[in-house]
Amino acid sequence: MRKRHLVTALLTLPTLVLADEGMWLFTKPPVEKVKAAYGFEITPAWLEHLQKSAVRFGTGGSGSFVSPNGLILTNHHVGSGMIEKLSTQERDLRALGFYAATLEEELRCPDLELNVLMSIEDVTARVRAAVKDDMSADEAKLARTAVIGQIEKESLDATGFRSDVVKLYQGGAYHLYRYQRYTDVRLVFAPDEQAAAFGRDPDNFEFPRFCLDMCFFRAYEDGQPVKSEHFLKWNAQGAEEGELVFVAGHPGRTNRLATHAELEDMRDHGMSGKLEQIYRSEALLEAWASRDRENRRRATGAITGIRNGRKAVLAGLDGLLDPEFMAAKLESEQKLRDAFRAKPEWQGADEAFQEISAALKSGEPRELRARMLEGGEAFATGFFGIARTLVRAADEYPKENSRRLREFQEAGRISLELDLFSNEPIYRDMETLKLANSLMVLCAKLGANNDLVEKIMAGKAPQERAAELIAGTKLDDVSVRKSLYEGGKAAIDASSDPMILLAKLVDGPARVERDHLEEEAEILLQAHEKIATARFAIEGDSTYPDATFSLRLAYGVVKGYQESGANVPWATTLGGLFERSELQGNVEPFDLPQPWKAAQDKINRKAEFNFICTADITGGNSGSPVVNKAGELVGLIFDSNAPGLKLGYGYKEGNGRAVSVHSAGMLEALDTIYGAKRVLEELEK
Amino acid sequence: MRKRHLVTALLTLPTLVLADEGMWLFTKPPVEKVKAAYGFEITPAWLEHLQKSAVRFGTGGSGSFVSPNGLILTNHHVGSGMIEKLSTQERDLRALGFYAATLEEELRCPDLELNVLMSIEDVTARVRAAVKDDMSADEAKLARTAVIGQIEKESLDATGFRSDVVKLYQGGAYHLYRYQRYTDVRLVFAPDEQAAAFGRDPDNFEFPRFCLDMCFFRAYEDGQPVKSEHFLKWNAQGAEEGELVFVAGHPGRTNRLATHAELEDMRDHGMSGKLEQIYRSEALLEAWASRDRENRRRATGAITGIRNGRKAVLAGLDGLLDPEFMAAKLESEQKLRDAFRAKPEWQGADEAFQEISAALKSGEPRELRARMLEGGEAFATGFFGIARTLVRAADEYPKENSRRLREFQEAGRISLELDLFSNEPIYRDMETLKLANSLMVLCAKLGANNDLVEKIMAGKAPQERAAELIAGTKLDDVSVRKSLYEGGKAAIDASSDPMILLAKLVDGPARVERDHLEEEAEILLQAHEKIATARFAIEGDSTYPDATFSLRLAYGVVKGYQESGANVPWATTLGGLFERSELQGNVEPFDLPQPWKAAQDKINRKAEFNFICTADITGGNSGSPVVNKAGELVGLIFDSNAPGLKLGYGYKEGNGRAVSVHSAGMLEALDTIYGAKRVLEELEK
Structure with a gap:
C-alpha cells in the first residue's frame, strides 16, 4: 500500500x-x-x-x-x-x-x-558540518552565517576572486561561486x-x-x-x-519550490502590498515627469522599471489568484507529503510544511512594520539608504565578521563601497517628492499617533518634514560619505546631518524587525532544508x-x-x-x-x-x-x-x-x- | 469660576x-x-x-x-x-x-x-420656531424642510427673486439669500x-x-x-x-468645523483608502492611454479628473498629518467643550463630541467591506453601476416613496433615468482592465478565501473573470437596459446577463453595509446640530x-x-x-x-x-x-x-x-x- x-x-x-x-x-x-x-x-x-x-x-x-x-x-x-x-x-x-x-x-x-563565473565548488558538507543538530535556531543561523563568511573570505584571500556561497534547492545544497570581477x-x-x-x-x-x-x-x-x-x-x-x-x-x-502556504502568503500579503507601492510610485513619478522635460529625462528609467515591475507583479498575482493553479499545487504537495509520511525518517519533512505555515502566520502582524522600517518603504529616498548604510557600517564593522549583518561581511565590502561612494546624481526635488509620499504612507500604515512615527515626523507634516530632511542633508557629497564611513562610530555619533539622525532614530526598531524577519527566514530555511533533504532522497539533483x-x-x-x-x-x-x-x-x-x-x-x-x-x-x-x-x-x-x-x-x-x-x-x-x-x-x- | x-x-x-x-x-x-x-x-x-x-x-x-x-x-x-x-x-x-x-x-x-445676490435676511428664528423640542429626529427633519420650503416660496412670490435658505454654521443660523437670476x-x-x-x-x-x-x-x-x-x-x-x-x-x-475625531478618521481611514484607489486608477489609466492614440482620447478626461483629485487629497492629507495643526484643533475643541460644560443646557453639545467619536469608531471594522461592496470599489466598471441600478430599481420602486433608498425617490427619477439611459460610449477593453484590477483588490482586501469573494470570482483568476463578465454583458445596449428597467423585478429575475447576476449576488451584503453607513450618517448629523446650536450661543456670528x-x-x-x-x-x-x-x-x-x-x-x-x-x-x-x-x-x-x-x-x-x-x-x-x-x-x- x-x-x-x-x-x-x-x-x-x-x-x-x-x-x-x-x-x-x-x-x-x-x-x-x-x-x-x-x-x-x-x-x-x-x-x-x-x-x-x-x-x-x-x-x-x-x-x-x-x-x-x-x-x-x-x-x-x-x-x-x-x-x-x-x-x-x-x-x-x-x-x-x-x-x-x-x-x-x-x-x-x-x-x-561585472562578474564572470570562473569556478564552482560544492561546499554543502562544510556548511552542514558547522550546524549541529542540538543548536537552537539562532545558534544554527549564526553558525551557518559564520561558516559561509569564512568560506567566502578564505576563497577571496586565496584566489582574489569575488566569492559567494549560493544557497541552492532551498538549502538542499550550498555552492561556492568564484567570479572574476570587473x-x-x-x-x-x-x-x-x-x-x-x-x-x-x-x-x-x-x-x-x-x-x-x-x-x-x-x-x-x-x-x-x-x-x-x-x-x-x-x-x-x-x-x-x-x-x-x-x-x-x-x-x-x-x-x-515554495509551499502552498507560502504562495497563499505571497498572494494575500506580499504582493498586494507591493502592488500598492508600485501604483503609488508610478502615478507620482509619471505626474512629476510630465511637469518638465528635464524631470522626464531623470524619471524615465525609474518609471520604466516600475511599470515593468507592475506588469510582472500583476501577472504573478493573477497566476496565484487562479484557483485551479492553487488547487493543483495543493494536490501535488499533498502527494509529496504522503510520500514523506511513508518513511519514518521523512516525518520531519512532512511536519516542515506545518512549520512553514505557522511561521508565516506568526509573522503576519509584524509584516507592515517590517516593510516600513526595515524594508525602508517609509523612507523612499536614496539618501536614507546611504544614511542607513553609514550608520550600520559604524555598528557592524567593529564586530567579528561572521556576526555582522550579511551585507557588511568582508566578502561584500568592495561592492558595498562601490555603491556607497557612487557619484550617481541625486535630484533633491524628486527625492523630496518620494520621501514626502512615503512618510505619508508611514503615517497611514503605522498610525500618525504611533510613538515612533511621532518621533520620525518631529512635529511636522510629511511634506515639510521631507523638505527639511532633504534640504538639510549633505550626503550627496561623496567626500562627506567617505569621512563618515572612515570616521566610524565616533563620526556617526558626532554627525548632525538630519538624514543620519533619522537613520539612527529608526535603526533600533528596524533591527528588531530585521531580527524577526531573519528568525522567520531561519525557520523557513530549516523547514525547507528538511523538505529538500527528503525530496533529494527521492529526486536527487536530477532537477534544477x-x-x-x-x-x-x-x-x-x-x-x-x-x-x-x-x-x-x-x-x-x-x-x-x-x-x-x-x-x-x-x-x-x-x-x-x-x-x-x-x-x-x-x-x-x-x-x-x-x-x-x-x-x-x-x-x-x-x-x-x-x-x-x-x-x-x-x-x-x-x-x-x-x-x-x-x-x-x-x-x-x-x-x-x-x-x-x-x-x-x-x-x-x-x-x-x-x-x-x-x-x-x-x-x- | x-x-x-x-x-x-x-x-x-x-x-x-x-x-x-x-x-x-x-x-x-x-x-x-x-x-x-x-x-x-x-x-x-x-x-x-x-x-x-x-x-x-x-x-x-x-x-x-x-x-x-x-x-x-x-x-x-x-x-x-x-x-x-x-x-x-x-x-x-x-x-x-x-x-x-x-x-x-x-x-x-x-x-x-447666473445669480446676483440682492439681499440677505436672517430667518433663523422662524426656522427654529417650526422645530419643536419634543419632535423625533425624523419629525424635526420634516418640519425644518417644510418651513424652509415655505420661506423660499413666499419670498419668490413676493419679490420674483430666486430665494434660497442657506444653512450656516452647521445649522447655527439660517439666512434667506435673494438673487437676481439671469x-x-x-x-x-x-x-x-x-x-x-x-x-x-x-x-x-x-x-x-x-x-x-x-x-x-x-x-x-x-x-x-x-x-x-x-x-x-x-x-x-x-x-x-x-x-x-x-x-x-x-x-x-x-x-x-469638523471635530478632531472626524479629522482623525479622515486622516487615518477615508483619505488613505481614497489615495490608494486614486493611485491605482491613475497608473492603470495612464498606462492604458499610452498604448494608443484612441485610448488617450478616451481616457484623457478621466485622467485629468483623477490627477486633480489626487493633488487635492494629497494636500488635504498632508494638512491633516501636521501634528501642530491637529494639536491646535484638539486644544480649541477642548476649550469649546469646557465652555459647553459650564452650562447645563449645553451638556448635550459636549456629549455630542463623544457620540461622533463613538459612531466613527464603531464604523471602522466595516469600512473596508463597505468600500468594496457598497462603494463598488471591487467592481470598477460602468457596467456594474448600470446593473446595480437596474437590480435596485426593481426592488425599490414598488416601495412607498419615503421608504426607498434616497436615489430612487421620485424627486431624483428624471436624473436617474437620464443617467441610466445615456448613450455615453463604454469601451470594453478599458472596462475589462479596470474590472480585473478591482477584482484583484477585492481578493486582496477581503481575502481570496472569503466565501462571498469565492462566489464572486466563480473559480476564475481576476483577468479571466473580468474578461468573461465584460464580454458576456449586453448592458451597453440602451434598449436592453430599458427593457430590464421597465420589466421590473420579473425581468431582473429572468435575466441571465452576467453583470446582472453579479449585481444580484452582491446586493444583499452591500445593502447591509449601506444600512450601517446611513445609520452612522444620521448620528453624525444630529450630533453636529447639537454642537452648532451651543456654539452659536457662545460665538454668534463673530466668526465666519x-x-x-x-x-x-x-x-x-x-x-x-x-x-x-x-x-x-x-x-x-x-x-x-x-x-x-x-x-x-x-x-x-x-x-x-x-x-x-x-x-x-x-x-x-x-x-x-x-x-x-x-x-x-x-x-x-x-x-x-x-x-x-x-x-x-x-x-x-x-x-x-x-x-x-x-x-x-x-x-x-x-x-x-x-x-x-x-x-x-x-x-x-x-x-x-x-x-x-x-x-x-x-x-x-
Missing part, C-alpha cells in the same frame, strides 16, 4: 520536469534531457566556453563577451541606468544614443560591477532609447515586438581592454524557426533549483504560438517597426526613431528583428546571450511575453516565450542605421 | 481667526480685523457695490460685472462647459477660442444660470484653451503659472444687454506686490461659517513665499510663458498657443501675467474678482497653489496662496494677441 502511494507520488512530483522546462545549474546541465529530446550532446568544453563568456551585471542583469577584447553585449535596458548616469543636461545619451568611434571615446561608468567598465555603443525600447511600456511583455534592446560595454583592467579568452562568436544568420537554442544567464528569482541570480542554462526551440485563435509568428522583421509606427500615427511611443527615419531607404527591411523561443527564463535573464548548437550568438534575450511572466510560481507548458533581439537584425542596424563600423570590425562582420 | 472658564474659552475659541483667514459673510464682514491689520475701513457702500458686482455661476463658479452693459468676467475653466456646448464639429471653440467682433455675434448659451447669457470672448490652461495638469495647483484663464460673457434681459448698475472698474495697472486685496466669490465647501457656495468676502496681501529655500515670486510675466514653453521643448502641454506665436514680436513681455495673494479661498472661488481698496478689479482668481489646497480642514498661515490672472496681463493679451478692440473699448481701455 505504502509503496503504491509512493509510486503515485513520484509520478506527479515536480521531478517530472516538462519539455524545455528548467533553469539548470552549469554543474548539472540537462545533458540527458536535451539529448533525448533534440539529439544534441552538451559537452564539458562547450559548457565551459559558454560559462566563461557569460557576464553578470551587478545591477541585476546578464550579458556576454562577444570579442577577444572585452566587448560585452547586453540589453539597452540593462545598461540604461549607466547610460543615464553618463548623460548630462546638455547631452542626454538615453535619448540620443552613443557611439564611441574610437577606443579613447569610450565612457567609463561611475559604479558598475569594475572599470566603459560604454561603447547604445542606440537611441526610442529604437531600444520602441513601443515602450505599451508593448512591454507583448509579442510581436520591434526593439533594438541592445548596447555594448567593454571591460577594462589596468586601463586596458580586457583580453577575453572566452567570447561568443557572432552568428550573422541568427536564429531560425524550429532551431534548438540555449540561454546562459542569471535568472533572479523563482518560487517554484529555483533561480538565485546565479548562472543557469536554459534551452528551447525557436517557435511561435496560437493566441485567441490567431497565429503569433516566431519572428518580426526590421520593416515591421516602420509598419507599426505608421499604424499608430507615428506618435509616441511609436514614433519613428530619428536614425531609422534618416536611414529608411537603405535598411534591409526583411532582416529578422525580434524572435521568440521556449527557453525557460525570468527577470535577471535580460541581456543573456542566445546561442546555437555551435555555441555561437544568435540572439539576445530582452523580455518575456505576458504568459511567460506567470511562470515564476510554477512552470506550465503553453504560450510562455522568451523574447530576443535577433543577431542578424542587430548587425543590419549597427551597419546601415548606426554606422558603428569599429564595432562591426571587432565582431568581424 | 464658571464665568472665568467661559471667558477663557471665548478668548481661545476658533473665534480668534488668524491673519488673512476667513471666508466672511457679507452680513458680517471683517471690518475690525482689516482695519486693525491694514488700516483700511470697509464701508457699507463699498461692500454693497462689491456684492452686487459679484456673479454666481450655476455650474459652480464665480464671476463679476466689469461694465455697465452686463459684461461679465470669469475663468475660461468656469465657462468651458458652455464654450464646448457652443462648439460644433466644424468649429471647436475650446481649441480655437472665440471673439464676437459685434454685439450681434455674441453666442447665447443653451442652459446657463438665464439669457451670451459668450463674448474666450481665448484658445492652450493659452487659458497652459501647462495643464502638470502645472495645475502650482506656481509660477502662465494661464490666460479668462473669458467674457454678457447677461441679457428681454434680448438686450443688462444695464448693470454695479460693476467693477478695471484697473489697468493691476495688483502690486504688498498690496491689500479683496476677493468676492462663492467658495463651495470647507470642513473647518464653513463655505456653502454662497457669497463670501476674503482678503489678503499680494506676496510671494519661500519654498525649500527658494523664493517663489509674487508674479509672473507674459514673457514667462514663452520661456517656459521653450524650456520644455515646446511640447504638449507646454506648446506655444498659436495666437501667441503669431503675435510674439509685438507682445509686451514684461506685463504681469499671473500673481498670488494670501486671501483665503477654495473651490467655487474660481472666477472671483480680486479688487483693491478702491474696489477696482486688479485680478481674477483661478486656482490655489498646493499648500493652499490644504486649508479646507483648517486655516494655517503659511505658503497657501490664491492664484490669479493679473488685470494688466489680461489687457495686454486682449489688445496685442487677440485684438479684442470692442471689449477693450467697453472696459474703457
Whole structure:
C-alpha cells in the first residue's frame, strides 16, 4: 500500500520536469534531457566556453563577451541606468544614443560591477558540518552565517576572486561561486532609447515586438581592454524557426519550490502590498515627469522599471489568484507529503510544511512594520539608504565578521563601497517628492499617533518634514560619505546631518524587525532544508533549483504560438517597426526613431528583428546571450511575453516565450542605421 | 469660576481667526480685523457695490460685472462647459477660442444660470420656531424642510427673486439669500484653451503659472444687454506686490468645523483608502492611454479628473498629518467643550463630541467591506453601476416613496433615468482592465478565501473573470437596459446577463453595509446640530461659517513665499510663458498657443501675467474678482497653489496662496494677441 502511494507520488512530483522546462545549474546541465529530446550532446568544453563568456551585471542583469577584447553585449535596458548616469543636461545619451568611434571615446561608468563565473565548488558538507543538530535556531543561523563568511573570505584571500556561497534547492545544497570581477567598465555603443525600447511600456511583455534592446560595454583592467579568452562568436544568420537554442544567464528569482502556504502568503500579503507601492510610485513619478522635460529625462528609467515591475507583479498575482493553479499545487504537495509520511525518517519533512505555515502566520502582524522600517518603504529616498548604510557600517564593522549583518561581511565590502561612494546624481526635488509620499504612507500604515512615527515626523507634516530632511542633508557629497564611513562610530555619533539622525532614530526598531524577519527566514530555511533533504532522497539533483541570480542554462526551440485563435509568428522583421509606427500615427511611443527615419531607404527591411523561443527564463535573464548548437550568438534575450511572466510560481507548458533581439537584425542596424563600423570590425562582420 | 472658564474659552475659541483667514459673510464682514491689520475701513457702500458686482455661476463658479452693459468676467475653466456646448464639429471653440467682433455675434448659451445676490435676511428664528423640542429626529427633519420650503416660496412670490435658505454654521443660523437670476447669457470672448490652461495638469495647483484663464460673457434681459448698475472698474495697472486685496466669490465647501475625531478618521481611514484607489486608477489609466492614440482620447478626461483629485487629497492629507495643526484643533475643541460644560443646557453639545467619536469608531471594522461592496470599489466598471441600478430599481420602486433608498425617490427619477439611459460610449477593453484590477483588490482586501469573494470570482483568476463578465454583458445596449428597467423585478429575475447576476449576488451584503453607513450618517448629523446650536450661543456670528457656495468676502496681501529655500515670486510675466514653453521643448502641454506665436514680436513681455495673494479661498472661488481698496478689479482668481489646497480642514498661515490672472496681463493679451478692440473699448481701455 505504502509503496503504491509512493509510486503515485513520484509520478506527479515536480521531478517530472516538462519539455524545455528548467533553469539548470552549469554543474548539472540537462545533458540527458536535451539529448533525448533534440539529439544534441552538451559537452564539458562547450559548457565551459559558454560559462566563461557569460557576464553578470551587478545591477541585476546578464550579458556576454562577444570579442577577444572585452566587448560585452547586453540589453539597452540593462545598461540604461549607466547610460543615464553618463548623460548630462546638455547631452542626454538615453535619448540620443552613443557611439564611441574610437577606443579613447569610450565612457567609463561611475559604479558598475561585472562578474564572470570562473569556478564552482560544492561546499554543502562544510556548511552542514558547522550546524549541529542540538543548536537552537539562532545558534544554527549564526553558525551557518559564520561558516559561509569564512568560506567566502578564505576563497577571496586565496584566489582574489569575488566569492559567494549560493544557497541552492532551498538549502538542499550550498555552492561556492568564484567570479572574476570587473569594475572599470566603459560604454561603447547604445542606440537611441526610442529604437531600444520602441513601443515602450505599451508593448512591454507583448509579442510581436520591434526593439533594438541592445548596447555594448567593454571591460577594462589596468586601463586596458580586457583580453577575453572566452567570447561568443557572432552568428550573422541568427536564429531560425524550429532551431534548438540555449540561454546562459542569471535568472533572479523563482518560487517554484515554495509551499502552498507560502504562495497563499505571497498572494494575500506580499504582493498586494507591493502592488500598492508600485501604483503609488508610478502615478507620482509619471505626474512629476510630465511637469518638465528635464524631470522626464531623470524619471524615465525609474518609471520604466516600475511599470515593468507592475506588469510582472500583476501577472504573478493573477497566476496565484487562479484557483485551479492553487488547487493543483495543493494536490501535488499533498502527494509529496504522503510520500514523506511513508518513511519514518521523512516525518520531519512532512511536519516542515506545518512549520512553514505557522511561521508565516506568526509573522503576519509584524509584516507592515517590517516593510516600513526595515524594508525602508517609509523612507523612499536614496539618501536614507546611504544614511542607513553609514550608520550600520559604524555598528557592524567593529564586530567579528561572521556576526555582522550579511551585507557588511568582508566578502561584500568592495561592492558595498562601490555603491556607497557612487557619484550617481541625486535630484533633491524628486527625492523630496518620494520621501514626502512615503512618510505619508508611514503615517497611514503605522498610525500618525504611533510613538515612533511621532518621533520620525518631529512635529511636522510629511511634506515639510521631507523638505527639511532633504534640504538639510549633505550626503550627496561623496567626500562627506567617505569621512563618515572612515570616521566610524565616533563620526556617526558626532554627525548632525538630519538624514543620519533619522537613520539612527529608526535603526533600533528596524533591527528588531530585521531580527524577526531573519528568525522567520531561519525557520523557513530549516523547514525547507528538511523538505529538500527528503525530496533529494527521492529526486536527487536530477532537477534544477529555483533561480538565485546565479548562472543557469536554459534551452528551447525557436517557435511561435496560437493566441485567441490567431497565429503569433516566431519572428518580426526590421520593416515591421516602420509598419507599426505608421499604424499608430507615428506618435509616441511609436514614433519613428530619428536614425531609422534618416536611414529608411537603405535598411534591409526583411532582416529578422525580434524572435521568440521556449527557453525557460525570468527577470535577471535580460541581456543573456542566445546561442546555437555551435555555441555561437544568435540572439539576445530582452523580455518575456505576458504568459511567460506567470511562470515564476510554477512552470506550465503553453504560450510562455522568451523574447530576443535577433543577431542578424542587430548587425543590419549597427551597419546601415548606426554606422558603428569599429564595432562591426571587432565582431568581424 | 464658571464665568472665568467661559471667558477663557471665548478668548481661545476658533473665534480668534488668524491673519488673512476667513471666508466672511457679507452680513458680517471683517471690518475690525482689516482695519486693525491694514488700516483700511470697509464701508457699507463699498461692500454693497462689491456684492452686487459679484456673479454666481450655476455650474459652480464665480464671476463679476466689469461694465455697465452686463459684461461679465470669469475663468475660461468656469465657462468651458458652455464654450464646448457652443462648439460644433466644424468649429471647436475650446481649441480655437472665440471673439464676437459685434454685439450681434455674441453666442447665447443653451442652459446657463447666473445669480446676483440682492439681499440677505436672517430667518433663523422662524426656522427654529417650526422645530419643536419634543419632535423625533425624523419629525424635526420634516418640519425644518417644510418651513424652509415655505420661506423660499413666499419670498419668490413676493419679490420674483430666486430665494434660497442657506444653512450656516452647521445649522447655527439660517439666512434667506435673494438673487437676481439671469438665464439669457451670451459668450463674448474666450481665448484658445492652450493659452487659458497652459501647462495643464502638470502645472495645475502650482506656481509660477502662465494661464490666460479668462473669458467674457454678457447677461441679457428681454434680448438686450443688462444695464448693470454695479460693476467693477478695471484697473489697468493691476495688483502690486504688498498690496491689500479683496476677493468676492462663492467658495463651495470647507470642513473647518469638523471635530478632531472626524479629522482623525479622515486622516487615518477615508483619505488613505481614497489615495490608494486614486493611485491605482491613475497608473492603470495612464498606462492604458499610452498604448494608443484612441485610448488617450478616451481616457484623457478621466485622467485629468483623477490627477486633480489626487493633488487635492494629497494636500488635504498632508494638512491633516501636521501634528501642530491637529494639536491646535484638539486644544480649541477642548476649550469649546469646557465652555459647553459650564452650562447645563449645553451638556448635550459636549456629549455630542463623544457620540461622533463613538459612531466613527464603531464604523471602522466595516469600512473596508463597505468600500468594496457598497462603494463598488471591487467592481470598477460602468457596467456594474448600470446593473446595480437596474437590480435596485426593481426592488425599490414598488416601495412607498419615503421608504426607498434616497436615489430612487421620485424627486431624483428624471436624473436617474437620464443617467441610466445615456448613450455615453463604454469601451470594453478599458472596462475589462479596470474590472480585473478591482477584482484583484477585492481578493486582496477581503481575502481570496472569503466565501462571498469565492462566489464572486466563480473559480476564475481576476483577468479571466473580468474578461468573461465584460464580454458576456449586453448592458451597453440602451434598449436592453430599458427593457430590464421597465420589466421590473420579473425581468431582473429572468435575466441571465452576467453583470446582472453579479449585481444580484452582491446586493444583499452591500445593502447591509449601506444600512450601517446611513445609520452612522444620521448620528453624525444630529450630533453636529447639537454642537452648532451651543456654539452659536457662545460665538454668534463673530466668526465666519464653513463655505456653502454662497457669497463670501476674503482678503489678503499680494506676496510671494519661500519654498525649500527658494523664493517663489509674487508674479509672473507674459514673457514667462514663452520661456517656459521653450524650456520644455515646446511640447504638449507646454506648446506655444498659436495666437501667441503669431503675435510674439509685438507682445509686451514684461506685463504681469499671473500673481498670488494670501486671501483665503477654495473651490467655487474660481472666477472671483480680486479688487483693491478702491474696489477696482486688479485680478481674477483661478486656482490655489498646493499648500493652499490644504486649508479646507483648517486655516494655517503659511505658503497657501490664491492664484490669479493679473488685470494688466489680461489687457495686454486682449489688445496685442487677440485684438479684442470692442471689449477693450467697453472696459474703457
